[in-house]
Amino acid sequence: MERNRPRGERAILYLIIACDVFFWVLLAAGLGARYIKGWKRLGGGILLCVPLLDIVLLGATVISLKDGMEVGIWHGLxxxxxxxxxxxxxDTLCWADAKFGRRFxxxxxxxxxxxxxxxxVLREWRSWLRFLLAYAVGCALLLGMTWFVGGVERGAPLLAWLNPLTKILIYSLVWPVIVTIRPGQAPEEETSRAGGQ
Structure with a gap:
């Protein structure tokens, strides 16, 4: 049984990788159907399946914890x-949709x-707010999972992820602060064009 534990824990890692791969597969298939083949309904239907990957991953993580699997770092990941x-x-969906739309x-x-x-400045702070949202959702899930498995003693590998997530949030704050201090100036041709008008 002890030998099977690490393999069982790694199953969550493999599922994360699979979800990431399928995200791009479904994204490409949906946009390809919509723009290359002209099948707008089918393309839209495929794209609607993309968020289901998150539900699958969350469900699999909860089920593995409920079944008594040893809590590991991959659950936190x-x-x-x-x-x-x-x-x-x-945002990734919108970016890819715009690229496919222009190309095909x-x-x-x-x-x-x-x-x-x-x-x-506003653009950079909006981007940072995305990091803040990711941090809030990730921390909420980590705390919820810790409660689900019975507390801090068993959920310590989950709470260990709070440290790197907090560091990512803090480091990501550096860039919008720098841009706020030095937002840059309009290119010379735009300045001269505005002056000529």
Whole structure:
């Protein structure tokens, strides 16, 4: 039985990897059906399946803990992974949809985001708020799982993930602070164009 424990714990890691792979597979299949084949309903249906991967991963993690599997670091990783997919999954879908739409659907290219001034500051802080959301969801799942398995004594490997998640949140704060202090200036051609008008 002892030999099988690490293999059972690694099953969660393999599931995380599988969910990540299937995320990109479903994303490519859905967008390919929508823009390359012109099957908009089928493409939309496939894309709606993407969030189900998070439900599968969460369900598998909870079931493995309920069945008495030894709590390991991979259970904590699943919580961290789910936090980031909740926070960044929609943005990734929108980014890929825009890329496919321009390449295969004839959708005109959107203007590039402003990379200076107040607009840039707001953009960077919105991005950091995504990290904050990922952190909040990940921590909530870690604490919930710790309670689910009976407390801190058994859930210590889960709570160990609070440290790296907190460090990621703090380090990610550095860039928007720098941009707030030095937001940059408009390129010279835009300045001269505005002055000429």
């Amino acid at each position: 699943s919580a961290a992974y789910l936090g980031f997919t909740v926070a960044f999954g929609h 659907g004839g959708i005109p290219e959107q203007p590039r985001p402003v990379l200076y001034g107040r607009a840039r």
